[in-house]
Structures are given as C-alpha cells and as structure tokens.
Amino acid sequence: MIQCWRLDDRRQTLVLGSHREHLAEVLYWGPRLPDDEDLNTLFAVHAIDVTGGMLDLNPELSISPEATRTFPGQPGLIVRASDGAQLLTKFCFEKVEEEPGRLVLTYEDKNNGLTYTARFTINEHTQVIETQASLVSTKPVHLHWMSAPVMPAPQLSDEMIDLAGRWCGEFQINRTAWSPGMRFRENRTGRTGHEHFPGLIIPCRGATNTQGQAYAFHYGWSGGHKMIAEELPDGRRQIQFGHAERMEVAPQTRFETAPLYVTFSDDGLNGCAVAFQRHLRDEIVHMPEPDRPRPVHFNCWEAVYFDHNLPTLKDIAGRAAELGAERFVLDDGWFGYRDDDTRALSDWEVDPRKYPDGLNPLIEHVHSLGMTFGIWFEPEMINPDSNIHRAHPDWALGGEDQILGRNQKALNMALPEVQNFLFDRISAILRDHAIEYIKWDHNRVLPMPDAAQTRGSYALLDRLREEFPLVEIESCASGGGRIDFGILKRTHRVWLSDSNDALERLKMQHNASLFLPAAVTGSHVGPRQCHTSGRTLDMRFRAWVAAQRHMGIEMDPRELTDDEARALRQVIGWWKDNQGWMMKADILLLESPDPAVIAEQQLSVDHKRFVVFAGKATTSSQIAPRPLRLTRLDPDAHYRITLANRDNVSGLSRGTQTLKTESVDLSGTYLMNHGLTLPWSFPETMWVVEGVRL
Numbered sequence: 037m038i039q040c041w042r043l044d045d046r047r048q049t050l051v052l053g054s055h056r057e058h059l060a061e062v063l064y065w066g067p068r069l070p071d072d073e074d075l076n077t078l079f080a081v082h083a084i085d086v087t088g089g090m091l092d093l094n095p096e097l098s099i100s101p102e103a104t105r106t107f108p109g110q111p112g113l114i115v116r117a118s119d120g121a122q123l124l125t126k127f128c129f130e131k132v133e134e135e136p137g138r139l140v141l142t143y144e145d146k147n148n149g150l151t152y153t154a155r156f157t158i159n160e161h162t163q164v165i166e167t168q169a170s171l172v173s174t175k176p177v178h179l180h181w182m183s184a185p186v187m188p189a190p191q192l193s194d195e196m197i198d199l200a201g202r203w204c205g206e207f208q209i210n211r212t213a214w215s216p217g218m219r220f221r222e223n224r225t226g227r228t229g230h231e232h233f234p235g236l237i238i239p240c241r242g243a244t245n246t247q248g249q250a251y252a253f254h255y256g257w258s259g260g261h262k263m264i265a266e267e268l269p270d271g272r273r274q275i276q277f278g279h280a281e282r283m284e285v286a287p288q289t290r291f292e293t294a295p296l297y298v299t300f301s302d303d304g305l306n307g308c309a310v311a312f313q314r315h316l317r318d319e320i321v322h323m324p325e326p327d328r329p330r331p332v333h334f335n336c337w338e339a340v341y342f343d344h345n346l347p348t349l350k351d352i353a354g355r356a357a358e359l360g361a362e363r364f365v366l367d368d369g370w371f372g373y374r375d376d377d378t379r380a381l382s383d384w385e386v387d388p389r390k391y392p393d394g395l396n397p398l399i400e401h402v403h404s405l406g407m408t409f410g411i412w413f414e415p416e417m418i419n420p421d422s423n424i425h426r427a428h429p430d431w432a433l434g435g436e437d438q439i440l441g442r443n444q445k446a447l448n449m450a451l452p453e454v455q456n457f458l459f460d461r462i463s464a465i466l467r468d469h470a471i472e473y474i475k476w477d478h479n480r481v482l483p484m485p486d487a488a489q490t491r492g493s494y495a496l497l498d499r500l501r502e503e504f505p506l507v508e509i510e511s512c513a514s515g516g517g518r519i520d521f522g523i524l525k526r527t528h529r530v531w532l533s534d535s536n537d538a539l540e541r542l543k544m545q546h547n548a549s550l551f552l553p554a555a556v557t558g559s560h561v562g563p564r565q566c567h568t569s570g571r572t573l574d575m576r577f578r579a580w581v582a583a584q585r586h587m588g589i590e591m592d593p594r595e596l597t598d599d600e601a602r603a604l605r606q607v608i609g610w611w612k613d614n615q616g617w618m619m620k621a622d623i624l625l626l627e628s629p630d631p632a633v634i635a636e637q638q639l640s641v642d643h644k645r646f647v648v649f650a651g652k653a654t655t656s657s658q659i660a661p662r663p664l665r666l667t668r669l670d671p672d673a674h675y676r677i678t679l680a681n682r683d684n685v686s687g688l689s690r691g692t693q694t695l696k697t698e699s700v701d702l703s704g705t706y707l708m709n710h711g712l713t714l715p716w717s718f719p720e721t722m723w724v725v726e727g728v729r730l
C-alpha cells in the first residue's frame with residue numbers, strides 16, 4: 037500500500053511517502069504545490085530509473101536510510117546491543133498521527149525490539165519546519181549515530197555553504213562543491229563550538245542573497261553535532277544532522293535527536309535567513325519581558341579585566357550611564373580569589389577583599405544611575421586551584437592527567453550533586469541581590485563529547501529560569517562558542533565573539549544573520565585600539581557596527597576624547613530611537629557590487645521603513661562607489677531616503693551628491709534595480725541610510 041502525507045505553509049510544501057510499510061522518504065520539498073496535487077502520482081513518478089550496474093530497484097533514500105535495504109550511502113541510524121553486536125534494523129510502519137501542520141510517523145523493528153518515531157511540524161508564520169527523531173528500545177542499547185529525519189538536497193545545486201570559525205573569528209563562510217561522496221563535519225568538543233556552526237545552506241544554481249532557490253538547515257543542540265551532506269552514486273543527495281557520534285556514553289532505552297530546523301526559500305539566501313531569524317526570535321527565545329526595549333549594555337571586561345576596585349567601577353559606571361548605557365554587566369573577577377584566570381572558578385561567593393561590603397554598594401550605585409545590573413558566571417567550570425575542587429575533586433569531568441583549558445576543567449554536569457550545588461550558589465547570589473541579567477560563559481572544550489553533560493547544563497538552566505523567570509541570560513563561550521537554537525531556548529542573547537574589532541564584527545555579523553536576528557546578537561563598542569587584533573578604528577565606525585545589533589559598550593570610558601564621547605552618545609541616541617522596530621526587523625543581506633563593501637538592509641515588519649548599513653571593509657579597487665541595490669521594497673512605492681550620518685563625509689569626497697545635503701524621494705523600482713549611489717568614503721567607515729515609505 038502506498039501512503040503519502042503533506043505539510044504546507046504559504047511558501048513551501050513537504051511531501052513524504054512510502055510503500056510496503058517501509059520508512060517514508062521525502063518525495064518533494066520545494067515551492068508550495070497546488071492543493072489538488074495527486075500525491076500517489078508523485079510517488080509513482082518519483083522513482084529513478086534502473087540501468088546496468090544497478091540493483092533491480094533503487095533503495096529508498098528514507099528519513100532514516102537502512103543498510104538492510106541495500107542503501108548505498110550513510111545509514112541514518114547505527115545502534116548496537118549492549119554486548120556490542122550491531123543491530124541491523126528493518127523498520128515497518130506502525131502508525132501515523134496527523135493534524136494540520138504536524139505529522140508523526142512511528143515504525144517498529146520487532147526483531148530488535150526498537151521503535152523509531154519521526155516528528156515534523158511546519159510553522160506558517162516563520163516558514164521553518166522542525167523535525168526530530170526518537171528511538172525506544174525494549175532493552176538497553178548503545179547508540180552510535182542517529183540522524184534527525186533525513187532530508188534530500190537538490191541536484192540543481194553546485195555547492196553547499198557552511199560556517200566555520202575560531203576564537204575571535206566566528207561565522208566564516210565556506211563554499212564546497214558537490215561531488216560524489218560526502219562532506220562530513222563533526223564537532224567533538226562537547227559544545228556547539230566556534231569551529232563548526234551546526235548549519236548548512238544549499239543554494240540552487242544561480243541563487244544569490246536576494247534571489248533564487250535555497251534550502252537551509254540548523255541543528256539546535258549545544259553538545260557538538262555531526263553533519264553529512266552526501267551525493268550517492270546515482271546522484272541523489274542526502275543531508276543528515278545529529279549529535280556527534282557516540283555521544284551517548286551509556287546503553288539506554290530511549291534516545292532522541294535535537295530538533296533539526298529546515299526551510300526552503302524561493303527568494304534567495306535572505307528567504308532562509310529571515311525564516312531562521314523570525315523562528316529564533318518569535319518561537320525559540322522567550323524574553324522575560326517581550327515588550328521591554330533592549331537596554332544598551334555596558335560590560336566592564338575590557339575596561340578592568342580582573343582588577344575589580346569599587347571606586348574605579350563606580351566611576352566607570354557613571355561614565356557609562358552618561359554615554360547612554362542602561363545595563364551594567366560585572367564580568368569575571370568578582371568571586372573567590374579570582375585575581376587571574378588560574379583560580380577560583382566554582383567558588384561562587386563574593387570576594388571580600390574586593391567587595392568588603394558585598395556587591396550591594398556597587399549595585400545600588402548602578403541603580404542610582406538608572407541602569408540595571410548583570411553579572412558573569414561560568415557555572416560548568418572549575419579550576420583545580422579552587423576550594424570546591426579541593427573539597428570535591430570527583431566533581432570534575434575527565435582524568436587526572438587531562439590537558440587543562442584556560443587552566444580549568446569542566447564539572448560533571450550529569451551529577452545531581454553538581455547541579456544542586458550550582459543551583460544553590462547561583463540562586464543565593466540572585467536572591468540576595470537585585471540582578472536581572474547573567475552572562476553565562478563556557479571557556480573550555482570538554483575532555484570528550486558527552487550528551488549527558490549538555491542535558492545537565494540544560495537542566496540547570498531550566499531550573500534557574502523557572503526560579504528566576506525575570507532574569508535574562510546571555511550565552512557566551514569564549515565569545516561565540518555556544519550559539520545554537522538549543523541554548524537559545526534557555527537564553528536570550530549571544531556573545532557573538534570576543535572580538536570587539538568592528539571590522540571583524542562587520543563580517544561576522546553579516547554572515548551570522550543567516551541564522552540570527554539582531555535582538556539576540558550582542559555587539560559592543562570596543563576600545564580605540566582593539567585588544568584582540570591590535571587594530572585602531574575610528575569611533576564612528578565602531579559605534580555604527582555595534583548599532584547594527586543589540587548595542588553595548590565594552591571599553592574603559594576614561595579613554596574617550598570629547599569628540600569620541602560625543603560621537604558615541606549620538607549613535608547610542610540614534611539606536612535608542614530606532615531599536616523598537618529594528619529589533620523586530622528582518623536583516624537582509626545585500627548583493628554588494630563592490631567586494632570592499634559589506635551591506636545589509638534591515639526592513640521593518642510593516643515594510644514602512646528600513647535602514648541600510650553599508651560598511652566599507654577595505655579600499656575599493658574602483659575609484660567611484662558602485663550603486664548598491666536594495667531589496668524587498670514595493671516597486672511602486674516611493675521612499676524618502678536620508679543619509680543618517682552625512683556629517684561623517686570625508687574631505688576627499690568632493691562631489692555635489694544630493695544625499696550629502698538633503699533627503700531624496702525614490703521609487704522602490706529605482707532602488708532595487710539601479711540602486712543607491714553613496715558618497716565616496718574611506719575604508720573602515722560605515723554609511724547609514726534611512727528609508728521611509730511615503
């Protein structure tokens with residue numbers, strides 16, 4: 037018997053089908069099909085032909101391809117009995133649960149005592165399909181690998197795009213050509229990692245940021261993932277995402293993958309980016325007070341590092357408030373005897389030498405300046421040189437002879453006593469002080485990947501959120517080492533990178549917006565000479581790059597000249613005036629005709645206004661600026677265009693361009709086809725263009 041199911045939103049349709057009770061396969065995924073499309077016919081025409089050198093029938097590329105069906109590529113599930121023998125699975129259809137926008141398929145392998153379930157939900161508002169697999173066994177088994185339901189990739193695609201990175205260099209784009217065989221990425225560091233962001237985009241031939249078809253994937257898990265993008269000998273392509281292999285250390289009777297988020301776009305990479313941005317912002321992240329404007333941050337890390345001194349911190353807080361900051365975040369160095377990064381992690385008690393009267397004098401001062409107070413923790417870590425390690429050496433994860441990372445070990449988060457200890461210590465600090473924000477850090481990789489560790493961290497976060505529902509949490513891991521939809525279900529902001537270098541940030545923010553909206557992406561104005569790159573950048577450029585996302589300051593404000601302070605105050609003022617709509621806007625990557633220019637357009641939900649940030653990363657090879665085409669405007673509407681920072685024009689821009697002195701009214705057709713010609717500018721500067729629909 038043939039069985040077929042479909043899921044639709046306005047933009048896309050996903051059709052699954054199966055016969056002879058085999059596991060279902062995706063028959064179609066792409067633009068929305070007519071309501072009357074005959075799914076049985078799709079099933080019939082979907083089969084590929086057979087010729088010499090092939091089996092007499094092509095094995096299905098199912099949602100979990102099985103070796104027992106002679107599937108020639110990577111299987112979707114590898115499981116072993118508790119004695120180590122491989123279980124060769126053969127699942128048969130058991131039942132289906134179907135309701136609008138949701139499909140649950142269950143299969144059984146009676147011989148091996150296994151039940152496999154695949155879930156799909158489609159979100160009409162965000163156009164993201166969420167899918168997840170689970171496995172239940174009658175006896176404890178070892179899970180080697182389980183993919184979330186396997187999705188096909190189009191053959192009209194020449195390359196795949198994924199993101200790699202490093203400390204201070206997150207979200208670097210890689211493009212890899214398709215060829216027979218597979219691209220295999222795996223992060224075995226035990227956290228999401230800088231190295232391999234769990235995302236993938238498959239553009240169809242000719243797709244750009246603003247047009248064409250593309251398919252995108254994100255695996256929402258913080259413990260390290262594995263991705264397979266494989267082209268079979270017959271040309272079919274499969275995408276698998278799951279936890280890193282062999283992360284389930286002990287035999288168990290239940291396993292599940294994290295959710296895999298996928299989307300199809302017919303308007304370029306931006307279609308995928310907007311789907312993920314909206315899904316993350318509107319469905320995944322739960323802001324304690326969704327209507328509250330995002331406060332401008334001041335983080336003291338690059339101002340004082342471990343050198344906490346109350347009068348200095350009070351002075352700095354006063355200056356930060358005067359610049360426009362609304363939330364003061366006390367970073368590492370306030371607890372134990374934490375004078376440097378060699379000691380005291382886990383000793384979560386206020387350092388009486390630095391704060392003889394506790395934290396309240398500082399917090400009260402911060403409040404008196406009109407700012408709220410946030411604090412840094414690195415809960416999952418422990419220094420061997422700490423009271424807690426001396427008392428409980430067995431709480432640390434990994435062997436005695438392990439290589440330390442930043443002089444620290446990870447705590448074993450699977451232990452209930454560790455979770456309880458951390459809950460008690462963090463709760464005590466939150467209960468005794470008016471704290472509304474935690475920067476939650478995670479600065480070392482694990483000795484080995486272990487799913488129980490990630491589940492332990494999630495459990496602690498969930499418990500704390502339940503107890504302190506108004507406290508916001510920022511996910512940081514040496515910058516952007518733990519950014520994924522799994523952690524963002526439990527947190528509210530990410531520290532994208534430890535690099536406050538605006539030039540590096542400009543590129544990173546651009547690429548990260550393929551997955552992340554502005555509201556969760558922290559971006560701070562760093563010191564004049566960047567501490568992680570040594571580069572010296574002008575304040576205006578630093579401030580505008582931070583204003584692209586959730587804005588903050590992270591430097592010693594005592595270094596500011598009057599001119600720098602004035603420029604910074606001005607941009608912060610602009611950000612406060614605009615963040616109400618910008619934090620809900622879609623970030624659209626523009627196709628820049630000049631490789632020196634990295635440009636994006638933030639378009640309001642009602643499409644009535646937008647802002648373009650055109651960052652000049654380096655010197656252009658052409659003498660005059662190339663027009664920049666905008667996107668997603670109404671071709672027939674007119675827009676009032678204003679160069680918001682026209683006072684930044686350099687003396688070497690000698691022409692009489694209208695935008696340098698006044699606003700202009702232009703049609704959407706003109707802006708999207710000819711494009712905007714901006715004034716000549718120095719490298720390491722930003723043009724900010726505002727548009728309002730007339």
Ligand code: DGJ
Nearest residue numbers: 337367368512514515534
């Ligand atoms: C690493 C983080 O990424 C920094 O922002 C800072 O919080 C330090 N840790 C503190 O140790």
